[in-house]
Amino acid sequence: MDAAPPALIRETFPVGPLQCNCTIIGDPLTKKAIVVDPGGDPELIMARLDKHGLKVVSIVHTHAHLDHFLASGQMKEKTGATLHLHEADRFLWDSLELQCRMFGVPYTPVPAPDRYLRDDEELACGCGVALHTPGHTPGSMSFWFEDAKLLIAGDTLFRRGIGRTDLWGGDYSAIERSIRQRLYRLDEQATVVAGHGPDTTLGEEMRENPFVRA
Known part of the structure; x- marks a missing residue:
């Protein structure tokens, strides 16, 4: 009998002034990795x-x-890795300095994205795909790792919550569709890594989320 492949390397930890969950996903064989949402503390990452x-x-x-x-800019400088974003959020990327001023956060310049993510695109580690899940922002993405039963949902879905839709480009109807039609159709046993706060599971949110239930 063939041995099962080694488990995906995954570590999630809060970073930056607003404690965004940054996640490292690594292939245990090739040692290639992606970093999701480096919201601060590049030395820690x-x-x-x-x-x-x-x-x-x-x-x-x-x-x-x-x-x-x-x-992101500091991580790119340190590693040479490419920066990826959905094109519909480029207007927000270009307004980082304005966003920082509004929230009283020190501004560190970030270069333009190297390329734009597409719906159902395979990620560079070869172990997951990008899902376009608009609503919190027009270009919001989730990242699905089927073999690991792992969903990185960003600020689309939280434990017993959903992302705000009262900020730039937010759309409540869109986030509801994204959750019902994309996320809740995945494996309900999957672990969900939210953009902030604790992990949950898709099954729990399908049954218990007060904003969007299956």
Whole structure:
């Protein structure tokens, strides 16, 4: 009998002034990794990568609110990894300085994205796909790792909550559709990594989320 492949490396930890959940996803065989939402503390992120012996090949973003990419420029400079975003959020990416002023957060310039994410695009680590889940922002993305039963939902879905839709480009009807038609059709046993706060499972949210139930 063939041995099961080693489990995906996954570590999630809060970073930055607004405590965004940054997630490292690594292939245990190739040691290639992606970093999702480096919202600050680049030295901490690099230390966690070094602990696992991983090399970052791409930095991907669930959306372009400042707390999800404050350290993206520094991470790119340190690693040479490419920056990825859905094109519909480029207007937010380009307004980082304005966002920082509004929230009283120090501004660190970030270069333009290297390429734009597409719906159902395979991620660079070869172990997951990008899902376009608009609503919190027009270009909000979730990242689905089927074999690991893992969903990185950004600020689309939280434990017993959903993302705000009263900020730039928010749309309540769109986020409801994204959750019902994209996320709730995935494996209900999957772990959900939200953009902030604790993990949950899809099944729990389908039954217990007070905003959107299956």
